[in-house]
Amino acid sequence: MEERKETLVELKHIHKEFPGVKVLEDISVAFYPGEVHVLLGENGAGKSTIIKIISGIYQPDKGEVLIEGQPGAKNIREAQQRGISVIHQELSVIEDLKVYENVFLGREEKKSGFLNKEKMIAECKRILDEMDVAIDPRSPVYKLSNGEKQMVEIARAVSQNSKLVIMDEPTSSLSDHEVQSLFRVIRQLKKDNVAVIYISHRLKEILEMGDMLTVLRDGMKIATVPVSTVTEQKMVEMMVGREISQFYYKAKAPENKELVLEVKNLCSKNHFKNVSFQLYKGEVLGVAGLIGAGRTELMRAIFGADSYDSGEVFLYGESLKGLQPKEIIKKGMGLIPEDRRGQGLLLEKTVRENTSLASLKENSHSGFIDFSWEKREAISYIDKLRIKTPSDSAIIKNLSGGNQQKVVIAKWLLAKSKILIMDEPTRGIDVNAKAEIYELMKNFVEEGGSIILVSSELPEVLGCSNRIMVMREGYVTGFLDSAEATEENVMLFASKGNEEVVYE
């Protein structure tokens, strides 16, 4: 390869160890200005550790970091001052502050000692306009969607005139439209000769945006190659170290249509309007749409977690009006929420306690917990779902995302749920665990269960669903069966002002 310009950040033979685990072994990689460098690897491969070393949070045990030829940053503040900004996977905006206050946090513009709000608002608006996102700088952040919050973080990084912007799965909570805005921003950054380190599990995005690709596995570098030389298949193989024959698992559509769930004209003022659909035994119904289409709110309403204004939900022909999740769970429904850590799991509790929580009462003896039942079932599900955990008594927050999600699934399987609502079930989960979750879903419907799969990842919806319902701004805009379901068709219904509502 030809000699390129000066490196911006260079890692030389980096080693890093935590008590008992080698997280990085002899990593050498260079990042250049004006280049999008993708880090790819399963969870636990060492991507986050590399970021933390570059941004000064960790120091390497061996090896050296060079930033513009000088020794690396000793702490996060120094890294920031030297032009490195990180957009973390977990949102780190302050909800109670306004958009512009977040963007300028710690670097407020002042005029004779007082805050110069006008200047900050104007500057913030300019940045947001440049990014082509319609967010009011004066809006409090808690009012924004997750995708918009992500945009605010990106705006903050952009406003710092950074030399290196690190994005750790920036698109995991973005809709496709928002992803496109993000890509525009990244292209702009490239033009301004900024280096970008980009972490994502979405292979399509990598092909679209990446220039260079470094694949990591178990703390070691597998290869650094130009993105133009790889394919999706090739990337997966490099990542997992073996060939993956089939990734998505789609069960056969059920032959007899046995109605299990029917939603009729469901309305909720600011979230969704006049939603009607049917769910049959043994099928996966995909629900596609952009972020903010009202899908999560709809699912919470069906599950009884939030109230709705009008319309009705029937489960096995019985109305669910006015019922709480407690009663609806008893009738056989389970919800796997979008926010796994905040709504799906008791993070400080054990794998065992999380697994049993939804079926504790049914298996108790006059209110007393049956501890031997609890342990037996927990161990049996750890085994059946191949949950990687040191024991059933391990605290769940120490497990990887994929294994945490399997525990949430185990909770509902143990509670004998027949209908699972899965809201973004594979967000932030590595490729292997994803494939295992798809397999679980397939087995679940083949045994007579039904799944509503809400996902913003189109390949996932297309690959797993027997039918797809598309939503836009709270309305159902179309149903597609397997044969009609292509990315183009889904996007058509999800984004265009298509007034013709299609029913089967």
Added chain:
Amino acid sequence: MNKKNGGISKVLKGENTMLLFAVALFAVCLLFVPRFATGGNIKNILIQISINALIACGMTFTILSDGIDLSVGSVAAIAGVAGASLIKTMPNASVPMSILIILLTSLVIGTVCGALNGFCIAKLNVPPFIATMAMMNVARGLAYVFTDAKPVFGLPESFGFIGLRELGIIPVSVILMGFIIFLSYIILTKTCYGRYIYAVGSNKEVAKLTGINVDQVRFSVYVISGILSALAGLVLASKLQNGQATAAVGYELNAIAAVAMGGTSMSGGRGGIPQTVIGLIVIGIINNALSLLGVSAYWQTVAMGVIILIAVVIDQARK
């Protein structure tokens, strides 16, 4: 974790840190505090912590559910006043009659006060701190109004059974404490309800989406705390042989100190009765030892403040 405080927090992370501390404290007192190591003194310590123990058990329930109950002292006072007034009308009451009056008054007053707290918190979404602070003022005020701020004296001798008598060599109040501690422990560790309290305290949204009736759990812990506080107030009245509106002032802080001291998380979900018991014992030993060493009551108050602070620092370091 950076290297500087790695060593300290490693020690503090041990689950049994407070237990070790309690044992060490006990050993030091045995060796260095005169008259500490006598059967009579140990009994004294147990009697001294018995009233706080009842309140602290209830407080453990509310704090585990990610709440707090500041009204415990006032509820104790109003229950003591009500029970004393009631028993005063029966000058010849037998011991069983006195016990019945004490239990009934605790149940009624405690349930009413606790249910009001629980209703405001679970149904009206008032923050627990505010709701129970309101009850703290209302109950205390009502106690003054009912008694015209005068103590209720002249109670039948049988009323002192729980607070003053002994069964064999064990004071009745200590037996009651043991029973309530045991019962609370069983409820919190062995029943579904107990598990639900931990779940609600860890994360209300997760609990709700898993089918737990969060409102019911949050409501009920305040009823439990109310009943145990009222019971504590009556034991106190029984011990002092009078009911007064000024009784049990500041008891909420003693109870919170015991709970926090043992390592129960102030943000709910972690901890339990064993931790509270350790906290009670440590506080009991410290107060007792300081008294025996002739330290003034004022300095004892200072010591209590420092203890609470240390407890919270430990809690933070554990995270």
